[in-house]
């Protein structure tokens with residue numbers, strides 16, 4: 001059906017913002033037709049210009065604010081602010097928490113059709129700045145020097161960023177220092193269009209509790225000129241560095257890490273603690289980026305699991321065994337499953353490191369390994385899942401429904417897939433008792449949740 005749209009490109013109109021999109025843009029509706037306008041906040045009145053019109057939604061630009069939201073805060077107008085991945089930086093932290101909690105409520109009702117679930121107030125941070133323990137920063141060239149920072153939206157231009165507001169200072173410093181050293185040694189930046197040049201990304205990861213730093217250099221070429229000098233300078237100028245790793249990504253791709261990884265200097269891993277559990281973390285393994293809130297999240301998962309010491313627990317998508325080892329402190333036996341082999345090596349090492357003999361780990365896809373275990377007659381009393389943003393595979397959810405663990409603890413970094421999967425589990429005989437949102441990613445639109453389901 002050809003519907004006449006209520007707006008036309010280049011129109012100037014007055015709007016009232018009703019909501020925020022998942023990217024943090026303001027939403028205004030013109031006769032039911034949604035317009036998405038970056039930088040608009042719910043409740044604000046503004047003049048906007050329509051810059052793009054699609055069948056089901058339009059995009060606009062904020063021209064003038066008539067009435068400001070009480071949650072709006074002023075931010076510096078530097079490029080670092082504009083492109084630094086802090087989509088909610090113009091909203092006070094109180095406003096951000098309100099927005100995220102509301103988003104979880106809306107999505108669980110709209111997608112999950114979960115009407116009577118107890119959703120707790122979101123757990124935020126005392127200091128919502130400089131919390132990230134890891135950065136992966138693209139490297140480019142400007143005026144004959146290397147730059148490392150953020151891509152300008154819809155462009156290949158990299159904006160040099162001396163300070164990210166959400167990274168720990170040690171991580172910021174490491175990235176900029178390594179960039180400067182590469183620049184001084186004349187190591188060239190990778191150029192996407194010509195597929196020439198050497199250094200593609202600099203990654204830095206920091207163990208907040210141990211003060212140990214890992215630097216990963218991601219290059220197109222197997223060789224790096226002045227390799228020895230480069231390592232020597234990094235060690236001399238970054239005294240906290242314990243591991244320097246080289247990853248080669250020779251493909252034309254926007255995937256950051258390549259297939260080949262080798263150690264250039266120091267240990268293969270750095271260490272960190274969450275609570276009193278010690279973890280070895282290697283370059284390719286997933287490790288939560290907000291160490292303060294990770295403890296809050298894992299404590300909640302442990303509380304929801306409510307273990308007595310008699311239970312068999314499965315931890316699906318276990319990474320380096322972080323949640324598994326938290327649970328192993330209170331369970332009879334924990335089995336972790338994870339698809340990245342290096343992460344499982346770390347998980348095994350971590351169990352030994354903490355003297356825990358009741359945790360076993362397997363490499364493989366959760367949706368393949370767990371159904372196999374179940375067919376072999378192995379079931380869990382409590383099953384924990386912590387999948388990536390796309391949520392759990394349907395085959396895993398079906399196995400959970402057949403296996404009937406008494407409790408499922410679902411840790412999620414994407415409320416939309418959480419809601420979808422909770423609906424499947426509810427239809428399969430589970431009841432979602434409570435959901436705890438946790439702000440793992442202040443200043444960004446992301447929100448983490450921990451949900452408790454019980455077999456009915």
Ligand SMILES: C[S@@+](CC[C@H](N)C(=O)[O-])C[C@H]1O[C@@H](n2cnc3c(N)ncnc32)[C@H](O)[C@@H]1O
Pocket residue numbers: 286287288316317318319320321322323337338339340343364365366367386387388413
């Ligand atoms: C959100 S992380 C959680 C890791 C861990 N629970 C933690 O808190 O550190 C998701 C993990 O799932 C792994 N993964 C992705 N797809 C998988 C699959 N199909 N089966 C098993 N693991 C998978 C990723 O490698 C990653 O380590």
